[in-house]
Amino acid sequence: MLKVVSKEVLGARLPKNIRALCVATHSQKFRTSEDKPSYHSSSNSAQYYKIPQDIRNQLFAHGGIPKSYNIQTKSFAETCLMVREPSLDIINCIKSIDYSKPVNRFVLYGKKGSGKSLALAHVVHYGLETGHLILHVPWVGQWMRYCKEYSNSELKPGNVDINLDAANWLVHFKTQNAHVLSNADLVIGQDYVWSKREKTQKGAHILELIEHGISRVKYASSCVLGLCMEIKELSKKGKCKTMVAIDGYNGFFYPKTRVYTEKKEMVPPSKVTVTEGFLEVTKFDWNNAVCVLTVDEIASAKEDQLSHMPKYLLGKEGFEHLDPFIPVAVNEYTDKEFTSCMEYYRERKWVQPAPGQDEELSFLSGSNPYKLMQICAGL
Amino acid sequence: MLRKFNARLLQLSNNAACTQLVSKLPLCTSAPIEDANKKVVSKAMKAYLERAKEHDEFMAQKNLEFQIGKRHLANMMGENPETFTQEDVDNAISYLFPSGLFEKKARPLMKPPEEVFPQRKAAEFDLMGRPHHFLFYTGKPNFYKLLYDIVERVNECNRYEDAMNRKSIQRDPNLVLEMSGYQWLDKDALEKQCVEGINDKEYNNFKDAMERLTKLPYSYKVKDFIMEYSRPLMMQTKTHDVPELQYDKDGKAFITTYECLRKRARADVTVSSPGTGKITINGEGINYFDDIHCREQLLFPLIFTNLHKNVDVVANVEGGGPAGQAGAIRWGIAWSLRSFVDQEIVEKMRIAGLLTRDYRIRERKKPGQAGARKKFTWKKR
Numbered sequence: 001m002l003k004v005v006s007k008e009v010l011g012a013r014l015p016k017n018i019r020a021l022c023v024a025t026h027s028q029k030f031r032t033s034e035d036k037p038s039y040h041s042s043s044n045s046a047q048y049y050k051i052p053q054d055i056r057n058q059l060f061a062h063g064g065i066p067k068s069y070n071i072q073t074k075s076f077a078e079t080c081l082m083v084r085e086p087s088l089d090i091i092n093c094i095k096s097i098d099y100s101k102p103v104n105r106f107v108l109y110g111k112k113g114s115g116k117s118l119a120l121a122h123v124v125h126y127g128l129e130t131g132h133l134i135l136h137v138p139w140v141g142q143w144m145r146y147c148k149e150y151s152n153s154e155l156k157p158g159n160v161d162i163n164l165d166a167a168n169w170l171v172h173f174k175t176q177n178a179h180v181l182s183n184a185d186l187v188i189g190q191d192y193v194w195s196k197r198e199k200t201q202k203g204a205h206i207l208e209l210i211e212h213g214i215s216r217v218k219y220a221s222s223c224v225l226g227l228c229m230e231i232k233e234l235s236k237k238g239k240c241k242t243m244v245a246i247d248g249y250n251g252f253f254y255p256k257t258r259v260y261t262e263k264k265e266m267v268p269p270s271k272v273t274v275t276e277g278f279l280e281v282t283k284f285d286w287n288n289a290v291c292v293l294t295v296d297e298i299a300s301a302k303e304d305q306l307s308h309m310p311k312y313l314l315g316k317e318g319f320e321h322l323d324p325f326i327p328v329a330v331n332e333y334t335d336k337e338f339t340s341c342m343e344y345y346r347e348r349k350w351v352q353p354a355p356g357q358d359e360e361l362s363f364l365s366g367s368n369p370y371k372l373m374q375i376c377a378g379l
Numbered sequence: 380m381l382r383k384f385n386a387r388l389l390q391l392s393n394n395a396a397c398t399q400l401v402s403k404l405p406l407c408t409s410a411p412i413e414d415a416n417k418k419v420v421s422k423a424m425k426a427y428l429e430r431a432k433e434h435d436e437f438m439a440q441k442n443l444e445f446q447i448g449k450r451h452l453a454n455m456m457g458e459n460p461e462t463f464t465q466e467d468v469d470n471a472i473s474y475l476f477p478s479g480l481f482e483k484k485a486r487p488l489m490k491p492p493e494e495v496f497p498q499r500k501a502a503e504f505d506l507m508g509r510p511h512h513f514l515f516y517t518g519k520p521n522f523y524k525l526l527y528d529i530v531e532r533v534n535e536c537n538r539y540e541d542a543m544n545r546k547s548i549q550r551d552p553n554l555v556l557e558m559s560g561y562q563w564l565d566k567d568a569l570e571k572q573c574v575e576g577i578n579d580k581e582y583n584n585f586k587d588a589m590e591r592l593t594k595l596p597y598s599y600k601v602k603d604f605i606m607e608y609s610r611p612l613m614m615q616t617k618t619h620d621v622p623e624l625q626y627d628k629d630g631k632a633f634i635t636t637y638e639c640l641r642k643r644a645r646a647d648v649t650v651s652s653p654g655t656g657k658i659t660i661n662g663e664g665i666n667y668f669d670d671i672h673c674r675e676q677l678l679f680p681l682i683f684t685n686l687h688k689n690v691d692v693v694a695n696v697e698g699g700g701p702a703g704q705a706g707a708i709r710w711g712i713a714w715s716l717r718s719f720v721d722q723e724i725v726e727k728m729r730i731a732g733l734l735t736r737d738y739r740i741r742e743r744k745k746p747g748q749a750g751a752r753k754k755f756t757w758k759k760r
Contacts, residue, residue, distance in 0.1 A: 111666075359687060363656065364674045366665040375671060 006145065007366040028347065030340040032083065037091060039111035040083050048080040048344050050205075051125060059121075061127055063138030064170035066117050072373060076348050084115060084337065086330045087122035089311035092328070094126070094290050097243065102284045105322055107249070108294040108331030109310045109349035112372025114293040117247050119330055123292050132290075133180045135231060135244045135281060137169070140251030141299045143259075144269055150259045153273050155194075160259055160267045166220035166274055170213045173227070181207055185239045192226055194219050200291050208232055221273040228277030235288040242289035244281050248299035250310075251281060253310075256301050332367040341372065350374050401442065421508025434499060441492035465491070493602060500574055513693065522575040525608075529588040532604055536595040545574065558601045561609040562588055569608075583597070621717045627651075635714040641706030641737055644699030648711025652719055654691030656681070660708065661695060673705035680713035680733050684720050 032047040047267045056079045075267050108116045143165050149169045153159040192200040200209055213223025235242045252269050259267045269275045282291050295313040297305040311319055342358050345351045365372040433595040453463035456471050468489050476487040504510040566582045592598055624632040633651035660667040670672050680689035696704045713733035717725050728734055740753035749755050
């Protein structure tokens, strides 16, 4: 209590830059006051940074932070992410990328619960900060394995639409990119004829396409497909810088889905309309963009979760589609990261301090971040 | 009131009769009694003699059969019947009649008849039917004799104490009977020793009397007597010899324990030191076990000995489920860690139950029942 009061007093009297300094020196080792990912460096490694509430609402209101972590952030009354090596590496690489060259594809891979999605969230935050247009899919498995609804496509015979999910994603896209979409240069390069009466004309702003998908849910899937194509074209022309961030990318190549035709036949992902759009934006044949993908065992069915390696998860087709890509391993906590995490939990009064606690928990969790979170969480 | 009075009268007359008898006794001494000995054999004695004879014949018969059987057995096993010992007999029986029965007493056996048939008391009275033992009419002469002896010892100690007090000699405080590591003979053993049935109340009386005797300041004087009726508590079990450490090429100390078992799981565990607390199970890390309680099983011996940062563990395990496998590895780790810690901690580990093998296995389902013990829902018809 005393601490909080003193901080407030500090905040009231001192100028902003000095205040930041004070907070930095006062704050603990496991925290950094630097909340801009572009300023994160290896000195911040294993430190937590707080995502401001407004940015969090903009980026992750419709997914992007795994559910269990989300619950924890609610308990902690703040959204903190740990700055870890994989995301730092990717951010450093993106900083030095030549955007005129073909797209670089980063693939995050690692065992279950090692923090791939949160690394992706960190990178997405960086993308927002640096003004990228963010094409972020929070979880492909949501579409392929837990889709809300499916119907045969009218515009593309033989394909299957997942319109409700697609419309949700369009809303997600719109809120995430509110800062970029105000740019008047983003115009559509071709006519889209939806039906006899409805059409979106060439030269209209890209928001019209999105709004159409949201208001006419029937065409949402096709809108997503069109949107991906348009963004690709716009990036090629240099109208925008794009960051493609897809979590559970291997879901697009895993043959067993839970999407069915009206005859209840299983549909392979290639026959789901939205897939085509996202495969298109993960090709190398465009520029002014960067792709950050994760491959995750959980995107495939339980019986096929044999390995966490990209080659296995993507399969031959997916691997060839992405080749060449930059694999980035996400490993278990190092000792430093583990201590930092425990310090954070203790600061949040989430665990009772006890002697020998860290070693025991480190052993029990195998330093796996998700397992540690589970062990420390309440019953 | 009247009845009481009558009873009193009767008592008085009885007493009078007794005194009369006693006064008469010395007059009619030896001669008539000897005559009686020759002629009169009491009915009880007669019955006893018959029973004794029968028993002796029976035992002789059984003994003969046993000897013949033993010789046959020795011939069957191709050994010399003359040197065939009881141990050989037991081995031969367990070889010829292998039995999976859990209860050892229920397995086939071949023992000398003296061990198989319960022993009987010898005659307790003479031909006249007069008991030898002065406590015969208590029904349990040996047991009450024991209590009597205890009181004798108590008195003896008290007398000695008085004598010492009179001489005002201080007791040597070092000479105290230490009974903390001992317990009294249990009821069954006492029954066997007295050859008499004893009920719980009587057994408690025995214990109380012994306690009282040992509490006396000079009870060490009757130590032999007390020790006769006490047994040492479970002695510090000699844990099997701790194996010597082995050293690999890099000079790393290691111990491998084979045949670690729990339920259906079998494991072999190698613990090596110095290490960093790394655990490898079938080539995987601790993630081999999904459940947290299985992981805790492995951690327990390491935390207990405070070596979790100093040793590496490599385990190969197969069979059974996760809980069994974890238990098997836990035992293997604890068993191997004995070589890395001192005797005191080994003893602590033993008391904590880390070195005890858990031989329990799943009990089979029984026909006519829902499970091993569970019955089907009972329905009248």
